[in-house]
Amino acid sequence: MILFEHVSKTYPGDKNPALKDVSIQISPNEFVFLVGKSGAGKSTLIKMITKEESPDTGRIVIGGIDLDYVTPRYIPYYRRRLGVVFQDFKLLPRRTVYENVAFALEIAGMSSKDISNTVPKVLELVGLLDKAHKFPDNLSGGEQQRVSIARSIARQPKILIADEPTGNLDKLTRREIIDLLQKINAFGTTVLVTTHDETIVNYLQKRVITMKDGAIISDQKDRGIYKLENKPKLTLKKPLRRKTLKQRRTNV
Amino acid sequence: MSKSTKSKAELKKLQRNTRRNLRRMVKDSHPHYALTAGRIFKYGLYSFGRNIWLSIAATLVMIITLLILFSTTLASIVLSQAADAMREKIDITISLQSSTPTETLKSMSDTLRQDPNVKTVIMSTAEEGYERSLQENADNEELMNVLQDDDMKAIMLNTMPATLRIRVFDVDNLSSIQNIVEHDESFTEFIHPEIPPTYDVNRLEIETITSWANVAKNGGLILGGIFLVISTLVIFNTIRMSIFSRREEIYMMKLVGADGSFIRGPFIVEAGLCGIISGIIAASLSLLSFNLIEPGLTSYGINLTTLTSLLHSSWLVFLYAIMIILGVIIGATSARLAIQKYLDN
Numbered sequence: 380m381i382l383f384e385h386v387s388k389t390y391p392g393d394k395n396p397a398l399k400d401v402s403i404q405i406s407p408n409e410f411v412f413l414v415g416k417s418g419a420g421k422s423t424l425i426k427m428i429t430k431e432e433s434p435d436t437g438r439i440v441i442g443g444i445d446l447d448y449v450t451p452r453y454i455p456y457y458r459r460r461l462g463v464v465f466q467d468f469k470l471l472p473r474r475t476v477y478e479n480v481a482f483a484l485e486i487a488g489m490s491s492k493d494i495s496n497t498v499p500k501v502l503e504l505v506g507l508l509d510k511a512h513k514f515p516d517n518l519s520g521g522e523q524q525r526v527s528i529a530r531s532i533a534r535q536p537k538i539l540i541a542d543e544p545t546g547n548l549d550k551l552t553r554r555e556i557i558d559l560l561q562k563i564n565a566f567g568t569t570v571l572v573t574t575h576d577e578t579i580v581n582y583l584q585k586r587v588i589t590m591k592d593g594a595i596i597s598d599q600k601d602r603g604i605y606k607l608e609n610k611p612k613l614t615l616k617k618p619l620r621r622k623t624l625k626q627r628r629t630n631v
Numbered sequence: 632m633s634k635s636t637k638s639k640a641e642l643k644k645l646q647r648n649t650r651r652n653l654r655r656m657v658k659d660s661h662p663h664y665a666l667t668a669g670r671i672f673k674y675g676l677y678s679f680g681r682n683i684w685l686s687i688a689a690t691l692v693m694i695i696t697l698l699i700l701f702s703t704t705l706a707s708i709v710l711s712q713a714a715d716a717m718r719e720k721i722d723i724t725i726s727l728q729s730s731t732p733t734e735t736l737k738s739m740s741d742t743l744r745q746d747p748n749v750k751t752v753i754m755s756t757a758e759e760g761y762e763r764s765l766q767e768n769a770d771n772e773e774l775m776n777v778l779q780d781d782d783m784k785a786i787m788l789n790t791m792p793a794t795l796r797i798r799v800f801d802v803d804n805l806s807s808i809q810n811i812v813e814h815d816e817s818f819t820e821f822i823h824p825e826i827p828p829t830y831d832v833n834r835l836e837i838e839t840i841t842s843w844a845n846v847a848k849n850g851g852l853i854l855g856g857i858f859l860v861i862s863t864l865v866i867f868n869t870i871r872m873s874i875f876s877r878r879e880e881i882y883m884m885k886l887v888g889a890d891g892s893f894i895r896g897p898f899i900v901e902a903g904l905c906g907i908i909s910g911i912i913a914a915s916l917s918l919l920s921f922n923l924i925e926p927g928l929t930s931y932g933i934n935l936t937t938l939t940s941l942l943h944s945s946w947l948v949f950l951y952a953i954m955i956i957l958g959v960i961i962g963a964t965s966a967r968l969a970i971q972k973y974l975d976n
Contacts (some may be wrong), residue, residue, distance in 0.1 A: 382958040413685070422672040429886060431886075442652075443647075443648050443649070443652050444649050444652050444653065445645050445646065445649040448646065448649045448650065448653065449653070452923050453653050453656070453657070455885075455888045455889060455891075456653070456656040456657055456660055456888065457653075457888075458885075458886060458887065458888035459660070459887075460656065460888075461888075463887070465865050469879065469882070469883040469886070470883075471880050471881070471884075472884065473677070473678065473682065473880075474677070481889065482884075482889075483887050483888075485667075485670050486884075486887060486888055486889040486890070487660055487888070487895050488660055488666065488667060490666070491666075497653065504654065530887070594767070600771035
């Protein structure tokens with residue numbers, strides 16, 4: 380579904396490369412976390428997928444499309460196949476919740492009848508049907524992020540990219556958003572989430588790709604946890620920890 | 632791209648699949664042009680209403696621009712008419728002896744009328760000149776008493792010249808008339824010995840005034856042009872600021888997969904709508920101000936009958952049409968240019 384082959388990129392004027400020989404393969408229906416400090420190259424990688432940036436070397440294939448061949452003429456059509464969610468939501472402030480979601484369908488030329496059928500269903504899925512006619516400014520951060528997710532999934536994309544989707548949210552709302560992303564993944568959408576949120580990563584224990592200085596330093600394909608250094612893999616053994624605590628108490 | 636781990640056959644297959652997928656994506660998008668145009672228009676209207684302050688600002692600047700354009704055009708017409716009116720007043724006055732018989736005056740007029748450059752010849756005997764003096768000074772009782780005195784009347788009739796006032800088509804070509812007046816014996820015999828023909832003096836003064844009127848007209852046009860450029864730049868900047876404040880929206884629209892025309896369209900519709908409204912308001916204000924100043928201008932002898940009759944007939948529609956079209960062109964072009972920067976990035 381997502382394939383990066385030896386992708387490198389250096390921005391003009393920068394000494395260090397933003398991406399250094401990155402190779403990733405993400406299969407259909409996978410849920411993947413991409414973690415790393417600021418400047419690790421996560422955003423550049425996302426921008427490569429959304430075709431905002433092009434690699435200097437290497438090949439990127441998304442959903443069977445080699446991005447080398449996606450010329451400016453095809454970029455809008457290609458992007459309609461992706462769902463993208465941002466940390467700052469990027470909603471249209473002068474349009475209602477309904478219009479924000481409908482916009483994604485209107486640009487694809489969907490008929491008004493189909494739009495009026497689809498939008499309420501998507502809003503119901505994200506739990507915002509009752510706020511369909513509110514403007515983004517009148518919603519909480521979590522609600523705005525749910526609108527952003529609703530907009531990104533309205534066209535039923537095969538791939539959903541979420542760039543720090545919980546970055547601006549409180550603990551409880553973060554959990555709601557991640558549950559929603561999991562739900563979308565369960566419907567068959569490949570989900571790639573970049574995050575700094577250790578709790579969420581460790582809670583879901585999905586595949587975790589860690590980046591540092593533009594390179595991939597670890598790829599935990601199963602039961603991944605949040606780690607920013609390439610140290611031997613740690614797995615959470617909750618029962619063992621409980622036992623240790625018990626032992627400690629006994630010792631005391 | 633280098634470092635590919637795929638074999639040549641695999642790469643060819645990938646290339647083939649990519650092209651097929653891209654073609655399918657375009658085909659699946661089913662562009663409904665009428666539907667898309669309707670949506671662009673709808674969102675343009677929404678944007679106009681939801682960004683009402685920016686819309687008002689852009690509309691006001693556009694009204695000012697259109698008014699400047701109208702005033703410059705009107706000033707140019709008025710000055711042009713004024714210059715023509717002044718040139719109309721250029722005449723040649725030939726003063727003749729008081730004793731010149733009326734019959735001679737008539738034959739002189741006929742001689743002059745044969746010249747193709749002569750438009751009209753108005754003759755006036757000494758008696759008619761005396762009568763005119765009485766009429767002109769009817770308010771001045773003291774002077775009237777003097778003028779009506781028999782002795783004074785006799786003196787005036789003996790000294791007042793008979794005159795021939797000649798109006799011409801081409802004031803720059805008076806040589807033929809000058810030739811007749813100065814060399815035809817029937818004229819030279821009766822020319823007033825003390826008052827020479829006035830064509831040169833009068834003409835020079837009027838020519839000076841008309842050339843100043845032309846300078847003012849051209850200066851007005853240049854100034855109007857400069858104002859127009861400045862106000863177009865102000866409109867462009869107002870719309871650019873409006874678009875700049877919404878650059879995040881544009882970025883988001885691009886990421887969701889909106890194509891250039893779908894992003895650009897509502898901004899152009901919004902600016903076009905500002906143009907329509909300002910066109911209507913500017914045309915109405917222009918008409919109102921013209922109606923207010925028209926009696927004043929007419930009282931100065933400026934002939935605006937053609938313009939007045941046009942603005943009071945069905946041709947008025949053209950004033951509105953021109954203003955609206957100009958407003959739409961200025962607004963839409965500014966929006967088109969201002970947004971392109973964000974679409975290219």
